[in-house]
Amino acid sequence: MGFANNLVEGLDPRSKIISFLSIILCMVLTPITRLKDFGLYFLLILAIAFIAKITPRQILKRMFVLIPFILFIAIFIPFIKEGNVYWSIKIGYWQLRVTYEGVWTFLNLIIKSVLSIILLVIASATTTFPDFLQGMEMLRTPRLLVILMSFMYRYIFVLLDEAKRLMRARALRYFGSRYSEQFRIIGYMIGILFIRTFERAKRIYSAMIIRGFTGEIRSIKRFQFSYIDFLFITGIIISLLFIVSGIVYKLEHMKINNAHLWQAL
Amino acid sequence: MASIIKVSNLNYRYPDGTVGLKDVSFEAEEGETLVIIGANGTGKSTLFMNLTGILEGDGHINIAGLTLNKIQVKEIRRKVGMVFQNPDDQLFCPTVMDDVSFGPLNLGWDNNEVMAASQKALALVDMEGYESRTSYHLSFGEKKRAAIATVLSMDPKILLFDEPTSGLDPRSTSKFINILYTLKSQGKTILIVTHDIFLAQGIADKVLVFSEEKRPVAIGSYKEILSNYGLLLKNNLVHQHHHGQIVYEHEHRRGYIHERL
Incomplete structure (x- = not known):
């Protein structure tokens, strides 16, 4: 990994997986009412992005692909969730109500998702998918799952191309028909795609066993857990401990009561 | 002979x-x-x-000199390399290097040997510099040559x-x-x-x-x-x-x- 452009890219994938999963876990378990903690999580993630030399523009560009999906799911929650009414309006027969509980659930979903997506963007920008898979395998993730993910990554576009070719073949001979007829054709296409995928899988397996495959995916790349990895993980864990222990609130409390720092800690 | x-x-x-x-x-x-x-x-x-x-x-x-049966088939596969008609069936790893080194790694060679054999195979098919390329993004001709390299690296x-x-x-x-x-x-x-x-x-x-x-x-x-x-x-x-x-x-x-x- 000597050719890495930045510190985070040069890290062992295991240290990135452990660190990022720890951050996500802590964020998920933190109650949304502790908004200041989320501010600290955001600062921590920004610091990682800074070390990884990822610009806010790059993050925003990738984030905006995923955000609409989350917004689409979350936007209805304040109106659906039962609870104390915060705001309501009557439109004809309809009574629209926004509840406190709904707003908090909405914020919970949006804030945690956005922060997780930023982390995902940093992870994908600093780790190639094959390295990520190797890291997963080295962390004792079930081998079958890793192999499945590897094949999905390799063949998803081949399958999409195959599906596109089928769609084109249909479009060239399609001149309009009843809906029931169209569904029948789509059913055939899905069936054909399944059979072709199955046949391809058989051929790939043949190609693998001819080259000595015995169930274990080996790689020429060897990752070494260096002291930088150790420092990175330690830094992240210490930061998380500070956030989870409620350091912001304790400092605030100390300020109010004019107490010493050691008393706050 | x-x-x-x-x-x-x-x-x-x-x-x-x-x-x-x-x-x-x-x-x-x-x-x-x-x-x-x-x-x-x-x-x-x-x-x-x-x-x-x-x-x-x-x-x-x-x-x-080996009769093909269940016991000797693995030994025979060490000596026989097969290049499939469709290179997409043969290139199943994320990168070209992963694919070319797949066979030698399974043969139990050490990393230096695997690296040397893979580089030699890629050079033979005129594909030096393609090591980190994704197989999917290669042209059909390049895929065919990469598929040949995956077999040549095992020196069958x-x-x-x-x-x-x-x-x-x-x-x-x-x-x-x-x-x-x-x-x-x-x-x-x-x-x-x-x-x-x-x-x-x-x-x-x-x-x-x-x-x-x-x-x-x-x-x-x-x-x-x-x-x-x-x-x-x-x-x-x-x-x-x-x-x-x-x-x-x-x-x-x-x-x-x-x-x-």
């Missing part, structure tokens, strides 16, 4: 009962290039699957090529033929399955003709086989129309493939 491949009375039936191979017998000598020609569906690819132990037919197969004694030039443009075909010459000069035993009879010119030491009855019907030098128009016509390797004869004679007279090389 001693026979490195010996196939006797090989029969194969697919699970649905379709005949795949019928009483196939032939021999190939060490360092020889044997081109197996036949029309579509004559069992050529099925033969290769039997030679590598992927399919199990009835009969006797001996490769490099015997190489099986299934329809190696199908879908290739003339330049890529020419590149492939150059690779074959290099391998031939290294003393590899090469078996090529094709329905392109002109590919055999200049490469084949022997040509084996498969009939539509899924069995070999003739074996001889390229000249002997190509001069037998009746045999080629009967086995659907040239076609009956007048222009087929013209093309056949034209190619034959001009030595088109030879000139192209």
